Amino acid sequence: MIYKIGSLGVEKLSLVTVIGAGPAGLRCAELIANEGFEVTVLEEHTTVGRPVQCAGLVSETGLSELELGLNQEDYVVNSIYGAKMVSPHNVVLKVRKKKPVAQVIDRFKFDQLLYKRALKAGAKVALGTKLIDITESSLFLEAKGRGELMKSNVVVAADGPNSLVRNTTHPKIGGESFVHGFQYRVEGSFDKKMVELHFGSYAKGFFAWVIPESETIARIGIGAKLGQDIEKRMKVFMQEKKFDVKILSKSSALIPVINPLKQLVGTNTLLLGDAAFQTKATTGGGIVMGLNAAEIAAESVANNLKHNSPLKEYENNIAPVNKELALHWKIRAYLNSLNDHKLDDLFAKAKNAGIEAFLEEHGDMDKPSRFVKKILLKPRLWGLAPTAMRFILG
Ligand SMILES: Cc1cc2nc3c(=O)[nH]c(=O)nc-3n(C[C@H](O)[C@H](O)[C@H](O)COP(=O)(O)OP(=O)(O)OC[C@H]3O[C@@H](n4cnc5c(N)ncnc54)[C@H](O)[C@@H]3O)c2cc1C
Structure with missing residues (x-):
């Protein structure tokens, strides 16, 4: 970080x-640091990593596809082989695989490992430093009072669900777009x-x-x-x-919990992770999607700094992630439209249609597009075709 004397006193300068x-x-x-930028x-x-406010369930495919360069033994506390889904009046669907489908992670350890990797790559991390306002390229901070x-x-x-940057630079998003999680x-x-x-109904x-x-x-x-x-x-409950x-x-x-935001880029700002609503509306899981989006955001920032390409590139390149997120939202909106009996x-x-064996x-867990269309290919599941079509056609 470089310091200079500006009109408001000492200013810190950071490229990103x-x-x-x-x-x-x-x-x-x-x-971004790996690309050689400050x-x-x-x-x-x-x-x-503190406070921990997460259930820490992450899909095995999501983790391995991300190639984070971490050893799972360092942050995984348990392996999950399946799920028991219970309807309001106890109709139970049980799906159990032979290999682990998900990992339960220690979020504190996981975040700490990512922190160490960021430092090792050359990023600087200022802890105890809060953004309190932002105007274009000026950030107003509070550190140690x-x-x-x-x-x-x-x-x-990447300032989480209550993102100050999003609330300052984007139209306000109402409380109906959030779920209150308690654990x-x-x-x-x-x-x-x-x-x-x-x-x-609880x-x-x-x-x-x-x-x-x-x-x-x-x-x-x-x-x-x-x-x-x-x-x-x-x-x-x-x-x-x-x-x-x-x-x-x-x-x-x-x-x-809403459709993913389409407008993610401002004059010099990008929204990422929970700040950009990159969470799966079906489950609330945001770790894998946020990490996927982080790769895309970092590439867009690096291209902007190297080749002066527009930051807006991020909005185009995030489309495959948004496609999955939009499908999660359609499924969530459909489930929310049903009362307990439905x-x-x-x-x-x-x-009855055999969804357990199919699943x-x-x-x-992350990419419903990988299985929704397959429902139509299984004659036994054709009873669910109208529901599946709702998600395919929108
Ligand atoms: C109860 C609950 C259970 C969940 N369970 C799961 C799960 O099982 N699996 C899963 O994948 N996801 C789960 N999630 C979601 C997951 O926790 C988030 O998607 C994930 O943490 C988002 O990562 P992020 O980096 O975008 O934001 P965050 O992890 O929220 O990080 C944002 C960071 O920004 C900091 N910050 C915020 N404002 C400022 C500011 N003004 N100045 C400086 N710093 C600031 C915060 O302190 C925080 O450290 C759960 C969430 C909840 C609430």
Whole structure:
């Protein structure tokens, strides 16, 4: 970082500034630094990866396709082989594969590993430094109770679901586009190979989950539309399912759940990760999608700095990610349109049609386009064709 005396006192200068040291911001910074460009990450918290506000379930394919250069043993706490999905009145779909389909990760360790890689690549990370305002290339910061001014040619906003950059530079997005996520880490007895997804009016607009870390520890959580007492809903869910557990800790945060944003680039800003609504609206998972998008954003920033190509390139190159995200949103919007009885009917119809065996063979947590069309090719599943067509045709 270079310092100079500007009209408002000492100004810091950085060629590229990434706001937010979450997975998306750190990965993007690492890749930009690898291209030889000066990049500074600003993070309001004093420790990367804290507080943890995530269930940490990541698809195995997503992780391996990303090629992050990390050893899974360093951050994976459990391997998941399948899912039990429970409808409001207990129609159960069970999908179980022979190999792990997903990993439960330690988000603190994962973020710390990405942090170390970003530093090793040459990125600078300013912890305890909060962006408080932004106008074009000027960033107004607060660090250790003092105000600072920073100038940057390019700003990557990876500042999470409440993104200050997005709220400042884009039209406001209402609360209806978020789900309130709430989670307990608990001690009890669990099938460590299976996650559970529960649908019902306690989790209106989303679902509740059980993600085991081991046979005795799990992350039990719930998401629901904003404006409802989420902890109360969690209690209703826990009572209804008669969980016999000891609560170890709790956390809560927003999950963006809407169609992906199309306008991601401002004059010199790019939105990335949760800030750009790059989360899967079906499950709220944003780690793999945000990391995918980070690669695309880093390439667009590097091309801008090397060849002066427009940052808008990012909006074109992100199209394949957005296509999958849009499909997740269509599925979510459809599920949200069903009342509890209709959800039961859908589960029963899908079960009778053999969806469990189909998903065991073709299911994909991140890319529904990989299996939705295949439903039409299986005569047994033709009963679900009208539902599948809804997602294919839009
Ligand atoms: C309850 C819950 C469960 C979830 N479970 C899963 C799951 O199982 N699998 C999955 O894939 N995803 C899950 N997610 C979503 C996942 O956590 C996010 O998609 C992911 O963390 C997004 O990464 P990011 O880097 O875009 O943003 P974040 O991880 O939110 O990082 C943003 C960073 O920016 C910093 N920041 C914000 N504002 C400022 C500012 N003004 N100045 C400086 N720094 C700032 C924040 O402190 C933070 O460190 C879950 C989310 C919730 C809430």
